[in-house]
Amino acid sequence: MSDTPGTLTHATVMTGRSLLISRRNIDAVITAMMLPIMLMLIFVYFFGGAIDTGTAYDSYVMYVVPGVLFLCAGFGSATTAVAVSEDMKGGIIDRFRSLDIGAMPILAGHVAASTVRNLVSTTLVFAVALLIGFRPAATPAGWLAVAAVLLAYIVALSWVSAAMGLLARTPEAAGGFSFFMSFLPYPSSAFVPVDSMPGWLQGFADHQPVTPAIESLRGLLLDQPVGNAPWTALAWAAGILLVSMALTGVLFRTRTR
């Protein structure tokens, strides 16, 4: 009576479900969106005056906005952990499995919904950034590259977050993960130049996956030379995505044995 639905149908329906749930929990979604905006305002108006970012930038707002965009992506992606963990806790995961829905469509639904949420929040952050004096000078190709880098990181970090949701035994523990995710941009060039950090931290900051992303976003948005940074950033994102997809496959099997 019913044809066998494919993985794509499953993933589409699961995405619709996650988006609907987000819409019903709109207060939580708005909170997640407000935080990066608050942080941006704090950095620009409270700390900005005291931070010396060199002569390349007219004002601190020009320096910090790319970092805030990234912070927003990290923060928004981390909510996926809670959503996945909620699913694993309840009986719904057994229901899905008894309908022969695999791990990948279930997680892909969460990641896709997270991506949509993040696109909305990124747009919002961007709008506020324009209001407080951010003036991008990106070329059309630059805009495309900015979108590609942000999108790649949103998807990759959402999938990492999904893995954390499978790892955590409770949604509360999964929620703690968002703290860690939002911390990663700090030891990078997101808010202050790396060369202002202690030597031992510079090594980490220069080589962690957030830095090439920030460097690309900043360079592309301000139309400065970026070198290989966008490619490095995309390679990091692809690597993170592949590793976390493999990890979620294993974790899902162990959790549902």
Place this chain on the structure above:
Amino acid sequence: MTTGMDDVMIEAHGLTKSYGKPGVRVLDGVGLRVARAGIHALLGPNGAGKTTTVRILATLTTADSGTARVAGHDVVTARRQVRRTISLTGQFAAVDETLTGEENLRMMARLSGLARSRARHRAGELLDRFGLTDAARRQVRTYSGGMRRRLDLAAGLVGSPEPGVLFLDEPTTGLDPRSRRELWQVVRDLAGRGAAVLLTTQYLEEADQLADRISVLAKGRIVAEGTPQDLKSRVAGHRLDLVLSSREAYLRLATRAVHHSPETLTVGIPTDGTAVHTRALLDEIDPHRTDVERFSVHSATLDDVFLALTAEKTEAPARV
């Protein structure tokens, strides 16, 4: 297809399952058969292995040994075919709290492969059948326990062909008596349409009300199997509790009792609960009318069933 065999929808032989390294054996050779339009209850206390049995049959976990077929398909080698036939309602409500009842059902229907319009139609049909039409557009978090359970059952059914195979894992746990009765009626209707139902329960009354066959599960083994009538005749269905006047009388009667309370000198003796049997029992136990001070009759509890059924294998404890 062979006729005759078609009627056996769930069939399991010698299922075993252990968890953990030291090998805690949860199932130790469980077998059962459920026919089309039959309701089979798996009765047992927490930890007896009820949920594990259901999870194996519903392909959510695998047995260490033994075989099981659902609708003629092996649960391991033909997992996909089995999943297409079954619907599962577990102990924890498997619906989204923030979605409406209708959205939940439509989503499950879509996931089962129904096209959008068919899914809407089927959701409406089930909401109507389970008395949820008025609540269809409300978020599930506003539902009562009984409504939630009915929706959960509908969500399990929405995508599977009817009549199919239904697994209900403690479907009425936590429900008030009225909601429980309503759910029983829903389950009866489903079996009436030809579904094979395997339900687990801790309540003798539930198994008695619903099932045409009962398997009693204790510590991973089936300790008894039969119709509710068979089992009740073995445990007599009721218990006559006697408060005795002396320790001597207590010791004399303790060996045939299924319930012991030495502190209060109380013993419980199986009875069918009729006046005739109760009167005869009292006369036989206490011909001089001096040993029994007070008496009361209770419906047999699951504990009594277990004590009675396990007492057939081991000597009844009669220590004071």
